[in-house]
Amino acid sequence: MSILMDAYGNLLTDKQKNIMDLYYNCDLSLGEIAEHTDTTRQAVYDIIRRCHKILFQYEEKLSLAKQKMKLEEVKKNILRDLDLLENSSNEELVNNMKRYIVDNI
Amino acid sequence: MSILMDAYGNLLTDKQKNIMDLYYNCDLSLGEIAEHTDTTRQAVYDIIRRCHKILFQYEEKLSLAKQKMKLEEVKKNILRDLDLLENSSNEELVNNMKRYIVDNI
Structure with a gap:
């Protein structure tokens, strides 16, 4: 995920990038990120899942990580x-x- | 444009890719492409212009060509x-x- 973020992170929105960073680099829990970004645990979960999908779709087409x-x-x-x-x-x-x-x- | 197409061509639709290929690699005119793809010269022109914009936007974010x-x-x-x-x-x-x-x- 870290390699995918390095490769395609710039294609995410600032909000998406921030949440992915808090989850993968700062190792915060969904609940902590929700509190930190003034949103719900479910919303954070959905954003992370959506980002996974976006990153893998780009990798499938561009193979930058590979x-x-x-x-x-x-x-x-x-x-x-x-x-x-x-x-x-x-x-x-x-x-x-x-x-x-x-x-x- | 050829380097940008190599880098990001897979992110275009099949129709966009085909028209860009006919224009840049097969060296057809807008009119010839319009005839070949059963559309208008203006539509071909718009698609090529839109593709330029898409390719440069990706390059701005990912710098693959660079x-x-x-x-x-x-x-x-x-x-x-x-x-x-x-x-x-x-x-x-x-x-x-x-x-x-x-x-x-």
Whole structure:
């Protein structure tokens, strides 16, 4: 949910973003958020459920979270290869890295 | 427009996508598209204008096109450094690459 919020949070309204932030980042309960935002527990619950739906719909169409996780893996792998390269440079490894970058980034 | 369509095309309706594709990729005129899709030239014009607005609004909020262009540059720079590395491996270059990757991907 945190990755989805990073990717699509800007597409939510300020109110939706605020409630999702209080729930997922500040770890408040539905009741505490209701009190904090001057609304009902049920309304907070409905907003969170609606946000889930919105975020998953965007992910289904744009796959940003999936791409982000893939890029993180690419980054990790490049850095790992560069660590190897630092100690024993060789042509094969460099060529593998190149292919990997071309195929993945 | 092509980068924006790549990034956010899936958020348009099939009809919108089709018209944008005919206009930008198949290079048809408004009149030709109107004939092809059994509608009026004005309707085609309005749809294209509306799509522009939608695509730019998404870009304003998600910056996918901007990120994509940045990643292309990162990729180009990594590949250029690897070319150098292939001929004369040295520690400084490898460390520069690492910093570059960590800061940019």
